[in-house]
Each structure stands twice: as structure tokens, then as C-alpha cells.
Amino acid sequence: MSSARSMVIVCTIGIASSLLFARAHPFGDAGLYAQSHSGSILQHTDIPPDARETLLTKCADCHSTQTRSPLYGRFAPVSWLMERDIVEAREAMNLSRWDSYSAEEQQAFKTKILLETKSHHMPLPQYRVIHWNTRITERDINVLTQWARQSQSISVSQAASVTTEGDAARGKDVFERRCTGCHSLDQNREGPRLNGVFGRVSGSVSDFGYSTVIKQAHITWNETTLEKWLTDPDALVPGNNMEFRVAKPQERKDLVRFLEVSN
Ligand code: HEC
Ligand code: HEC
Incomplete structure (x- = not known):
């Protein structure tokens, strides 16, 4: 058997088993391959378009059920690590469910979103390495700060009396x-x-x-x-x-x- 041919065989077996292992979900199943990613999140909310844009492009892959899964994400063990982040992220804050959070929960999330972005904790570094253009910019922070402030002042004026x-x-x-x-x-x-x-x-x-x-x-x-x-x-x-x-x-x-x- 030529060495080229044995290389092909080894690679084929490698890829096949990686695909097969990706069907196992040791850290949780994010349901990446089952769902169709139609529909749009945060559409009917009062979130201003620019803040929404930041959340959609830089956060939604983990913090929503609309994950755009890259091709290499179909291969174990990458798929396992991705799924672990996504499952945890959705538990912490799921943007697909934004409407179902109470006004208070939304307010608390806004504060946390500001914290996590200002400190550059989010998006997670392993994600930024691949999606290099998802680093939080000065503009993102301004946009998110305005969003958080704006709705706080609305609720001040609507505040109930003691x-x-x-x-x-x-x-x-x-x-x-x-x-x-x-x-x-x-x-x-x-x-x-x-x-x-x-x-x-x-x-x-x-x-x-x-x-x-x-x-x-x-x-x-x-x-x-x-x-x-x-x-x-x-x-x-x-x-x-x-x-x-x-x-x-x-x-x-x-x-x-x-x-x-x-x-
Ligand atoms: C690669 C996946 C990933 C991306 C992209 C991502 N996050 Fe997260 N996020 C996580 C994970 C995992 C957790 C839960 C564990 C933790 O707190 O580190 C989390 C937790 C959070 C929390 C909750 C923290 C707490 O204390 O409860 C907030 C708020 C948050 N992320 C905001 C964001 C924002 C805003 C973006 C976009 C700018 C973003 N994340 C992008 C994975 C991600
Ligand atoms: C976004 C983060 C954040 C949240 C949310 C927050 N705080 Fe603070 N708080 C701080 C920081 C930071 C300081 C220190 C301020 C400084 O050093 O100028 C502080 C200081 C204080 C102080 C002064 C303490 C001292 O030793 O002088 C009090 C009181 C306080 N916070 C109460 C609260 C209460 C009550 C809540 C909830 C309604 C709250 N804070 C929510 C970040 C926060």
C-alpha cells in the first residue's frame, strides 16, 4: 500500500470518528444541528437598533438559541467545548427569551452586560480568537451605556409613589x-x-x-x-x-x- 493511500485512509477514519463523536455531548447538548435558525431575536423589544446590532453580532452566538455554528464546530472535540460555553451562556442570559424576563430582570441584565463588556470579559476570549471582529469597541460601550441609561430614566419617571x-x-x-x-x-x-x-x-x-x-x-x-x-x-x-x-x-x-x- 502506498503511503499516500494510507494517509488518505487514516484521515478518513479520523474525520469520520470526529463526526461520530460530535454526536455525543459530554458537556450538554446545545441542539446546534437540530434547529433551523430562522426568525429573528430581540426584534419586538424596545432595544435601540444599534444596541441590538451589537448584541446580535457579538453575543447571540452563545447567548441565544440562534447560534451560527461554523463548519469546524461539527467536529469533536471542538464541538464539545463550544457546546459547553453555549449551554452555560444560555443559562446565564438567553437573548431569545428577552421578552419573558421581568422589567427588573432586564434592568439587572443591562447592568451586567455593561460590566461584562466594559471589562472585556465578554465575548469570551476563545470566541474572539476565531471571530476576530467581535472585540468590544468604544462605540459598542457607548451604545450599550446609552441603552442602559435611557431605560433607567424612563422608569424613574414612571416610578410609583411610596x-x-x-x-x-x-x-x-x-x-x-x-x-x-x-x-x-x-x-x-x-x-x-x-x-x-x-x-x-x-x-x-x-x-x-x-x-x-x-x-x-x-x-x-x-x-x-x-x-x-x-x-x-x-x-x-x-x-x-x-x-x-x-x-x-x-x-x-x-x-x-x-x-x-x-x-
Ligand atoms: C463564546 C460564547 C460567549 C459569547 C460570544 C458571549 N458570552 Fe457571555 N457568557 C458566556 C458564558 C459561558 C457565560 C457563563 C459563565 C461566565 O459567567 O463566565 C456567560 C455569561 C454572561 C453574563 C452573565 C454574567 C453573570 O455574572 O451572571 C453576561 C451578562 C454576559 N455573558 C454578557 C455577554 C455579552 C454582552 C456578550 C456580547 C458582547 C457575550 N456575553 C458574549 C459565553 C459567551
Ligand atoms: C454595577 C455595580 C454595582 C451595583 C449593581 C450596585 N453597586 Fe453599590 N457600589 C458599587 C461600587 C463600585 C461602589 C464603590 C463606589 C466608589 O468607590 O466610588 C459602590 C458603593 C456602594 C455603597 C457605599 C458603600 C461604602 O462603603 O461607602 C453603598 C451603600 C452601595 N453601593 C449600595 C448598593 C445597593 C443597595 C445596591 C443595589 C440596589 C448597589 N449598591 C448596587 C457598585 C455597584
């Missing part, structure tokens, strides 16, 4: 949904740990890297100052690092009560 006193149990719930993306009670994350924040002076967790402005503000966190901070951190301490607001007065009351009792 009907009752703050409720710590509801506040805990709001905290878990909206703050834990950046904060925890007992650990520093993107934001400082918040255990004991009620009564504390601003910027005083010694092992957290605050902005200079908040350290120099010397605000004591109490009902009044926390209320102002959560309404609009930038109005209270211009130039600080917390890019987040709570639009609803009732939610702010509940949160402040929760922070007070969890001291």
Missing part, C-alpha cells in the same frame, strides 16, 4: 436581585461589602479600592443619605464608581430598611 414604610424582607429580595451582581454583605466584589454599612462613614472599608471622591465625601450612611445615594449616586457624590440606580421609591425604602436591620 405607599408604605420600608419592609426589610422585601428589601432583602430586592438586594438579591439587584445588588448582588456587584455587592455581597460579607465580601468585597465589584463594590465594597455592605455588612454594617448603615451608620458607617462612606468609603471606609479599608481593603476595598474606592474612588477618591467617595473616600473624601465623609458621608455617614443613614436613611436620608442612602435614599439619595440609591436614587442617583452621581448626584450625591459626582464621579464615584457605582453605576447603578434604583428607580422605584418603594424599593429604595425597602432596601434601606434591609441594610439597617442586617447590620
Whole structure:
């Protein structure tokens, strides 16, 4: 047998078994080959076209059910690794289901989207290597920031008036949904740990890297100052690092009560 011929045979066996192994899904089945990718996501939402474009071209391959699977993605073990990322990504945030998320969940995702793109954590590096033009640009960040801001100010104007006193149990719930993306009670994350924040002076967790402005503000966190901070951190301490607001007065009351009792 000539060596050329045996090469052909070895390659054929290799490709065939790789195709065969791709039918196994050790890290989860993303259903890449079963579905037709018709229909369009995020179409009937209030997401502005430019923000939508960024999400579709740079995120949707993992964060939606409309994955454009490249040819090499049909071969194991590449297919396994791709599928693992896609299954995890859809669990974290599925853009195909955007409409089914509540307004609060959408708001929380917007904040996370900003975080993940500004820090260049997303799209994942292994994806950018292949899809070299999906790196997040300055323009993408502007577009996404505007989108996140715009809808926050709409909800400020639509905010319901406060009907009752703050409720710590509801506040805990709001905290878990909206703050834990950046904060925890007992650990520093993107934001400082918040255990004991009620009564504390601003910027005083010694092992957290605050902005200079908040350290120099010397605000004591109490009902009044926390209320102002959560309404609009930038109005209270211009130039600080917390890019987040709570639009609803009732939610702010509940949160402040929760922070007070969890001291
Ligand atoms: C190659 C696949 C892939 C691409 C492309 C991708 N992501 Fe992700 N993303 C993941 C995976 C996997 C996770 C879950 C694990 C993790 O957080 O690292 C995730 C998680 C997330 C989360 C949730 C983080 C959290 O803390 O809950 C957000 C938000 C996110 N991605 C935003 C984006 C945005 C915005 C883009 C586009 C600019 C994008 N991703 C592109 C794979 C991807
Ligand atoms: C996008 C990330 C992010 C989210 C979401 C977020 N924070 Fe923050 N928070 C920060 C950062 C960053 C700082 C530090 C600001 C600085 O250094 O200028 C901060 C600071 C604070 C402080 C001042 C703490 C101190 O030690 O002086 C309080 C209080 C606070 N956040 C409360 C909250 C509450 C309550 C929520 C939920 C409604 C929340 N934050 C949501 C990022 C966030």
C-alpha cells in the first residue's frame, strides 16, 4: 500500500470518528444541528437598533438559541467545548427569551452586560480568537451605556409613589436581585461589602479600592443619605464608581430598611 493511500485512509477514519463523536455531548447538548435558525431575536423589544446590532453580532452566538455554528464546530472535540460555553451562556442570559424576563430582570441584565463588556470579559476570549471582529469597541460601550441609561430614566419617571414604610424582607429580595451582581454583605466584589454599612462613614472599608471622591465625601450612611445615594449616586457624590440606580421609591425604602436591620 502506498503511503499516500494510507494517509488518505487514516484521515478518513479520523474525520469520520470526529463526526461520530460530535454526536455525543459530554458537556450538554446545545441542539446546534437540530434547529433551523430562522426568525429573528430581540426584534419586538424596545432595544435601540444599534444596541441590538451589537448584541446580535457579538453575543447571540452563545447567548441565544440562534447560534451560527461554523463548519469546524461539527467536529469533536471542538464541538464539545463550544457546546459547553453555549449551554452555560444560555443559562446565564438567553437573548431569545428577552421578552419573558421581568422589567427588573432586564434592568439587572443591562447592568451586567455593561460590566461584562466594559471589562472585556465578554465575548469570551476563545470566541474572539476565531471571530476576530467581535472585540468590544468604544462605540459598542457607548451604545450599550446609552441603552442602559435611557431605560433607567424612563422608569424613574414612571416610578410609583411610596405607599408604605420600608419592609426589610422585601428589601432583602430586592438586594438579591439587584445588588448582588456587584455587592455581597460579607465580601468585597465589584463594590465594597455592605455588612454594617448603615451608620458607617462612606468609603471606609479599608481593603476595598474606592474612588477618591467617595473616600473624601465623609458621608455617614443613614436613611436620608442612602435614599439619595440609591436614587442617583452621581448626584450625591459626582464621579464615584457605582453605576447603578434604583428607580422605584418603594424599593429604595425597602432596601434601606434591609441594610439597617442586617447590620
Ligand atoms: C463564546 C460564547 C460567549 C459569547 C460570544 C458571549 N458570552 Fe457571555 N457568557 C458566556 C458564558 C459561558 C457565560 C457563563 C459563565 C461566565 O459567567 O463566565 C456567560 C455569561 C454572561 C453574563 C452573565 C454574567 C453573570 O455574572 O451572571 C453576561 C451578562 C454576559 N455573558 C454578557 C455577554 C455579552 C454582552 C456578550 C456580547 C458582547 C457575550 N456575553 C458574549 C459565553 C459567551
Ligand atoms: C454595577 C455595580 C454595582 C451595583 C449593581 C450596585 N453597586 Fe453599590 N457600589 C458599587 C461600587 C463600585 C461602589 C464603590 C463606589 C466608589 O468607590 O466610588 C459602590 C458603593 C456602594 C455603597 C457605599 C458603600 C461604602 O462603603 O461607602 C453603598 C451603600 C452601595 N453601593 C449600595 C448598593 C445597593 C443597595 C445596591 C443595589 C440596589 C448597589 N449598591 C448596587 C457598585 C455597584
